[in-house]
Amino acid sequence: MTTVERPRIVGAGTDRVDGPLKVTGAAPYSNDVSLPGMAHAAVARATIASGRITRLDTGPAESAPGVLAVLTHLNAPRLGSGPESLLRTPPPPLQDDRILYYGQYVAVVVADTPEQARAAARRVEVGYERAEPLLDLDDPRAERVADPWGSDASWGDVAAGLARADAVVDASYTTAENTNNPLGLFTTLAAWDGDALTVHDSTQWPVLVRATLARMFGVPEAGVRVLAPYVGGGFGAGLRVWPHVVLAAMAARRTRRPVRLELARPEMFTGIGHRPATAQRVRLGATRDGRLTAIEHESVSTLSIEGDNIEPCASVSTTAYACPNVSTRDQQVRLNIPWTNSMRAPGEAQGNFALESAMDELAYMLGLDPLELRLRNYAEVHPRSGLPWSSKALRECYEVGADRFGWARRGAEPSSMREGDWLVGYGLAGVSYFWYQAPCRARVTVRGDGTAYVRSAVTDIGTGTYTVMTQLSAELLGLEPGRVTFGLGDTGMPPGPQAGGSGLTAALGNAVHAACRALLRAFLDLAGADPASPLAGCGADDVTVTDGRIHRVGEPGRGESYTGILAAHGLEELSADGDSEPRRAEEAGMAPAGPFGARFVEVRVDPELGRLRVARVVSVIDGGLILNEKLARSQIIGGTVGGIGMAMFEETVTDRGTGRIANATLGDYLVPVNADVPDLDVTFVGVPDAYNPVGVKGVGEIGLVGMAAAIANAVFHATGRRIRSVPITIDDLL
Structure with missing residues (x-):
């Protein structure tokens, strides 16, 4: 048979x-859930970036219609600290009179309706003793944090490698702060029943929310239940337990009613983290035939005063290319800014922009095709450990991408391609994302x-x-x-x-x-x-x-x-x-490989007006076993749009005099819209990864990595102008 x-x-x-x-x-999102007797909370925020509270008058708020309670550092309960984790929870709110950033919560108001709560929150009167805030990455007064994660790397002799190089690129690159802007406003609904707590939350990590609230409120973890079946986007914003989550639970316990706290869009800019800004220096040395002799990559990024954000940008240079002499170093600078936090492709997005821009500069310096330079320095094994990769199809990504894009049609010289009044440029970037499980x-x-x-x-x-x-x-x-x-x-x-x-x-x-x-x-x-x-x-x-x-x-x-x-x-x-x-690499006898990819971009630049348009994007991705190609392609498309945003639009602007975020609305914070996004070509290559039984790698972040560099490299090819900072603005192109 x-x-x-x-x-x-x-x-x-x-x-x-x-x-x-x-x-x-x-689909029940957290702001769709209602409970009998539910009250609503709203926050009052600091209007200075550094100092102390000297006066708090909550009387006008307490006497406002529908108000049930007003909590400040003067009457809030003392809370414990959250658990140690990969992404540390900010300290519990309303515990002292210190102000560390503009927009910090100074009070929470609970009322019968959300409108009453917000109106009353505006009536909380606060007096301050101001201190001069630290707001500049180059401020010599700011504390520098040197590699607390052990990610700095060094092997070989970089100085000797640079000395024997026939060509050396030594350039600095900057990336702006970006803000995670999920469409769904983050919302927490908390309800107590004795010492049992139920929370509906916009979170990417329900188990961490449970552990954190149990620790802070001193209740058994088994009695805390966190529900997050649907989240309206996150992009990393939901990876920590933010102060508003704690405030919702605090307010519910004080009023003995379920309390819902929904952040407004400006509060999303200060309350749920953002991608740190970076200043990076990359030095590359190579022989005349394009063989790398040295890579040195240093990065300095922004960090909040009490933050603990793991974002080693320079480490991308430890695995990207075969090179005998490598040194990477990351530092962070503590500033009076809201918490920095993971945003899609943390560290890799910024580090790849610097490294892949420098590789493009090296290719032109040597008179080599940028694709050929990358292939000549292809890392067949893990550059530092020498272990074979658990899987790697980056070479195939380059080959398939070049063919689908038509890279062979590229004119070798900058400004050599036109279409009507537009300058046409081709750019590429090799990309990777670290392995994590x-x-x-x-x-x-x-x-x-x-x-x-x-x-x-x-x-x-x-x-x-x-x-x-x-x-x-x-x-x-x-x-x-x-x-x-x-x-x-x-x-x-x-x-x-x-x-x-x-x-x-x-x-x-x-x-x-x-x-x-x-x-x-x-x-x-x-x-x-x-x-x-x-x-x-x-x-x-x-x-x-x-x-x-x-x-x-x-x-x-x-x-x-x-x-x-x-x-x-x-x-x-x-x-x-x-x-x-997860297995240890030494035990497995192989280097765990995250996803790899190649990004090919065509841009058009109007030399008279400085307008920049992305005309085509070809992405070829090695994501291991693809469980659902339709959804994986959607992830790459979404990440690509985010990469266009990083390259051309997104910048969280902080007023250097006050510390106030000046563009904390979607009307002022620019993001790509449909007219900015061309048709996006996505292809998957590779085989199931050997490091895990299912064979997957994950493709959520790789879609964003490399877009900023590929666009900047295409702009240079179109105009002959090297842009070393993102977002690329009209001013940069005029």
Whole structure:
């Protein structure tokens, strides 16, 4: 008897399983949730960047209509500190009279309606003792923090490598502060029942919110439940537990009512972090034939006074190219600015701009094709450890991208290509993103009706986690996707890591893989208890699952269904847990590889008006096993648009006299719109990665990396003008 193999589910461009809920408005975001007796909170913010509060008059606010409470540092409860984690939580708010940045919360007002709360918050009167704020990256008074993460690297002799070079690039590059601007305003709804706390939150890390609130309020972690099944975008903004989350819980405990606190757009600019600005210096040495002899990359970035933001920009130069002499160093400068925080492709976005711009400068200095220079310095193995990559298809990215883009049509000289009145430029960048994977746990249950429920306390910030994990679970369990439900966004589920760092798909996918394998073994143990079972004596490697039926490999007739095994043993369901833990590179004998890619960009520049337009973008990405090509392509497209924003539009402008963010609205903070985005060509290459059993790498951030450099390099090719700072403005081009 011949059998027809069921088509593979993984890799298919399946539509989002959460799509119908989202397009019909039925997906419950945190600001959609209402509870009986719910009150509303609003914040009052500091109007200086540095100093102390000397006077607080809350009387006018307390007497305003509908006001239930006004909390300040004078009457707020004393709170504990949050747990130590990869992304440290800001200190609890309203604990002292210090002001560290403009926009810091100085009071929270609770009222019956949001309008009453906001009106009353404007009536809180504050007096200050001002201090001169630190606002400039070059301010000699500012504290410098030198590599607290151990990411600085050095091998070989850089000075000797530069001395023997035939060509040396020595250039400085700057990137502006950017602000995460998810469409959904961050909202927290907190409700207490004795010492039990339930929180609906806009977060990328529900488990961290639970641990933080439990520590701060001194209650058992098991009594705190955090719900975040849908998040209206994050881009890194939801990776920490921000002060407004704590204030919502504080206000709910004081008023003994559920309290919802929704940030306004200007409050999003000061309350949930932003990408730090950087000043970088890159020195490259090379022989006449384009072989790198030395790379030196130094970066200084902004940091808030009490912040702890992990963003080593220079480390991108430790893995990008084969080079015998390398030195990278990162420093941060503490300033009176709101907390800096991860924003899509943290560190890599800024560091890649400097490195890939410098590589382009070196190519022109040597008279080499910029693509050829990168290929001559291709890192076949990890440059520092010498270990083979777990997978790397960057060479194929270059080759496929060059062919799809038509790189061979590029004129070698700057300003040599025109179309009508427009100058035409071609630019490229090689890109990578570091490997990251956190511990994770998942649970899978198969029920008596043959359906499955898989879950983990992670969340989906719009990347498609619901969908790809439904697909993966269905594939591993041998079920159709319609018979699998994936649950997330609830800390009552097994613990999972943050949705960030391009590591969730690997961490969660590996945990789901382990859980499905454990469940298969549990079913085999049940079936094997009956000597007459066709599965007696079988191990997990001896069987496969098709259409809900476990059978011997190559013998589809010898097996039993999930439902049959459960019924035979009087069970309604069977569950199993699975854990994923990242392996050490030395133990694996390979260097864990994140995603790689190549970006090819065509720009048009109007030399009379200084207008810059992106005409074409070709992206070729090595993302390991692609679980859903449709959603992965969407991630690259979204990241590419963000990269266009970084290169041409986005800059968080701080008034150097006061510390106030001067463009804290979407009317003033420029982002790309449809007219700024051309058709985007995305292709995936490569093979499943060997470092994890599922074979994925993650593509959430790689889509942004390299766009700023590729655009700046294309601008140079079009105009002959080297722009070493982003965003590139009309002033730069005139």
